[in-house]
Amino acid sequence: MYSEIHMPKGFKCAGVSAGIKPSGVKDMALILSEFPATSAGVFTTNQVCAAPVKVCRAHLQHGIARAIVMNSGIANACTGAEGIVAAKDMAAEAAKVIGCEPQEIFVCSTGKIGPQLPLGKIIPGIQTLFDSALGENVNDCAHAMMTTDTRPKVSVAELQIEGKPVKIVGFAKGAGMIEPNMATMLSYITTDAAVEQHALQAALKRAVDQSFNRISIDGDQSTNDTVLALANGASDTRPLNETSHDWGAFEQAMEKVCFELAMMIVHDGEGADKFVTVGVRGAASAADAELAARAVANSMLNKTAWAGTYPDWGRIMDSIGYSKAKVVEERVDIFYDDTQAVAAGCRSAVAQEDLIKVVSQTDFAININLHLGEGEAVVYTCNCTEEYVRINY
Template identity: 45%
Template sequence: MFSEKHAKAGVTFPQGFKAAGVKAGIKKSGNLDVAVIYTEREAAVAGVFTQNAVAAASVSVSKEVVATGTAHAVAANAGCANACTGEQGEKDARATQEITAEALGCTAEDVIVASTGVIGVNLPMDKMEKGLRAAVAALSADGSENAGNAILTTDTYSKSCAAEVEIAGKKVRFGAIAKGSGMIQPNMATMLCFITTDAAIDSRLLQKALSETTEVSFNMISIDGDMSTNDMAVVLANGAAGNARIQAEGADYEAFKKVLESICKGLAQRIAADGEGATKFLTVNVSGTKSFADAKTIAMSVAKSPLVKTAFFGEDPNWGRVICAVGYAGIPMDPKTTVVKFGGIPVYANGVGAACDEEALRAVMGEHDIAIDIDMGAGEASATVWTCDFSYAYVKINGEYHT
């Protein structure tokens, strides 16, 4: 299903999509900072957005586009969040739509707008306009990698993927680019994610698939417990694959949703692994609860604990910090029936520390990918949350991240 060969093709892997990323001078680093993704053929659109009450102008504007059910383009920038910028911020977001639409020959209502960067700073619209026009001029079927790099902030690399599946006898392609590294906490994380597909699907079902998929992917990651003002994940489906339009739930819809969920989970894991200053990728598996919600609450409590995260950075198998976070999660539990394992090795059971092979445990703590398994012994439900450790670099990165 997934294509490593075409992973870098990202959002231009599906038929009919072009992309570009250019340098507009918005980032102080001088790196790529304006991206455009475009499909000439009208696309069904779906989106999920931050639940922060203090949302950026790009969020409110893009929600309006998603409400229409169709879109032709995404215009994104990094280096300036255009959040908490009042009326001017909204004017700038709408101007971004208008400039992009004029350059592409579509309508402003067909342009998704996304921004990421420092909060409380107005978009430098002179640079933004030049960047948007340059990006439109540079649109190509090979432009996804530059577009992916243009939306990065503190990420160490661009997250991209490509996939192909057969639906109704037709080969359907998917592609994606995403960014996210800090201020990560659902719902959603500080991330931008753009997914493209040449599938033909009703916008209502596209929204249903994305919303449900987000609950088990992007809403299951945490790096630092902070919720951003600019988060969004958007899917454009232009129908160029020629499959029979998916208009009802059934086998075709399930096949489509399965690929979408795999893409979103994969990107979510890569975002968590690329957390600011991260040296460990932690998977928190909670089982044996009465509901998914209970399992998620417990897993998030562990994943968000600074004491747990710093212990794993120091490669200290301090299971006490984990069981402590389980205990204050607010879900009724019995310490004597709860079992905690690090990398498959039991470290806590029957209300006390478990005897284990200390050499094997030290080896586990030295690995990059570590699973924290917690069995509550109280039911059949489960949930998985992805996170990372806290290192010295996290403080340094965020201490120096300012205007």
């Protein structure tokens, strides 16, 4: 699917089967920079976080990275001291193979919470990954990241910095347990631009806030969520920072890649067949708008109504009301796309059939105006069908 995509200069990637999953499915991935790369990261805010998240947070303080090694199938979460040792062993083995310091390796895991990592499979898998990374294997890398995903997720942006070509390539996995702030998702952003570490961290955080932190599939926040960015400078440009002439173009390109990956995650939501944009405006503040939008997006009553092509605006009113946002019932307007269902807090004169036409689409919007101020927010979500239950049973 992504066989025609080439990595930014100085980056290689690979995906292999290490036997963590059955039937030869690819379950380990590698992203390797031939040169020391500036690093940035954003992680789950869950108080229960996996061993690799703890190790990555520590390694991020080093500021320089050479590789990301990850496994799918087992999350290495809630695994105690043994899990920390296993995550550190993954980093140490990768560092030994590449010839760098362990703190220059990021390690990530995704999958079932509880079991210990099978290091007897993972350690040999690391060597196989580095052997495979002699070529570019974007498709294999993207597939190896997947758990309940139905398809791999890769995004590309190209731009000019100082008149020289620069590329950004991003990977992501995620389909379930998706709720801001981030979710059961991993994402890796690579670029051959040179970027100062503090600027890269700031740009990544802003991009994540407008993308991965604006999506919700099932309202469940995970233990392993990680977004990492590596900038290796192989394009031979001067290091960018927020005062650079080309900074705006670089930041826009990073936001584009993160946003496209986030939308791919929602479109691949577990058991979902409808993509829903929830927009709130006229709130007392941007924070209130976000509270209201998240409440609508996370409501299982709303998600199941959308699955059944049932335009139950009463459920939307209800979720707005308990959202903690300031709401004056008599001022609320609700639209399904451009079709008004609620005017001044009460049912509009629209025919039910017109609303059904909207929610029968595979892509539609719920637009809400609270008429209380200038606050606005958008959250991207999906419906919830019986298939979600089957996947998670």
